[in-house]
Amino acid sequence: MAGSRAEKLARLVRVQRQIERMAETQLSNTLRDQAALDASQDALVKAVGSFDPVHAAMSHNYAQRFQRISAQSQQLEGIKSVQERRVLTEKTKADRLTDQAASAAGNEERAASDESLLDLLESSLTRR
Template sequence: MSTSRSEKLARLVRVQRQVERMAEYELSLTLSAQAETDATQEALVHAVGSFNPIHTAMSHQYAQRFQRLSARSQLLTGAIKVQEGKVLTEKTKADRLADHAAEAAEAEDRLNADESLFDLLDSTIKSGGFS
């Protein structure tokens, strides 16, 4: 079972595209967590700013929660930057592999065309076509 170089590269391209999609999915999860954290922080700010006596009594707990959310937001921001870099890296790898696969397929096509021309020339010579 011999597979050509272009087939092997095409399989690698499919695998690399899957890795790229996985990295994009991880990034989307982190972005949604960041959005949820931002929404919770905004709700806490509105609660602290309201004149409701229940919120006034809970202001200390709200401040602590806001600090934890701020720390989480900073961590998520760093993770987003790392994951964006990973997505870009994986996409670049996949694009390069796709280019190499296309070049290998072209080379194999040229080789097959050359071999068919040589076969045609050989059969023409053997049949006495060039007398």
């Protein structure tokens, strides 16, 4: 596993970006679930507000269902805030690793050019 520091950091950046994408996917799934719950709540509100006798007979069931959906919605809101923080954290980590990888690559490039200049200088001094 001999590799330069820049290569190792580049690999870590790829892994971190994948973790970031996974966190974003989880957040998007939560947002989709939240949208579905909101649509269900809207449909229940419309049904309760309807003058149709079928809906009037089911009003107690609608109220219970609305309570369950409200509880789920609150849970998803908490999950969403945690996932948003996680996405931000993972993005920050990936950005920092990207900066470190770029810095390491620059340092290795400078070290290689310094080494080649020293070799050139040494070869020119040995010829004399």
